[in-house]
Amino acid sequence: MAMSVKKLMANMDYYVNKMGFDPLVITARPVLLAFSLDKRIMPRDAVLCVLLSKGLIESRASVQALALTNEGFQKKFFDPYKEEAPELLQLFQEKLRTC
Numbered sequence: 001m002a003m004s005v006k007k008l009m010a011n012m013d014y015y016v017n018k019m020g021f022d023p024l025v026i027t028a029r030p031v032l033l034a035f036s037l038d039k040r041i042m043p044r045d046a047v048l049c050v051l052l053s054k055g056l057i058e059s060r061a062s063v064q065a066l067a068l069t070n071e072g073f074q075k076k077f078f079d080p081y082k083e084e085a086p087e088l089l090q091l092f093q094e095k096l097r098t099c
Contacts, residue, residue: 007033008033010037011032011033011035011037011041012026012033014037014041014042015032015041018045019045019060019061020060020061021061021063025063029063029067031067032063032066032067035066039096040066041066042095043092043095043096044065044066044073044077044092045060046091046092046095047077047078047088047091047092048060048062048065048077050085050087050088050091051077051081051085051088054084054085056081056084056085057077065077078092
């Protein structure tokens, strides 16, 4: 898997310093480093932050949340919280548009 050092460092920085992951968790799952920050990680993190702030989830640092397919992410993090956090889908779409 060829990727630039710059992308690798940016992803690792975001996971560790913004999301609070232990670096060992990320290095044990190198596929996470290949995900796009702008198109996948940051939009999902924004959703997780809202859910966490409303007390609907316990932690936003979830490898599972980042690795899920788009459909799986929607089923797990949008669908169950439609009433408690109706703004999630709009927030997610706005984050994707700013890419």
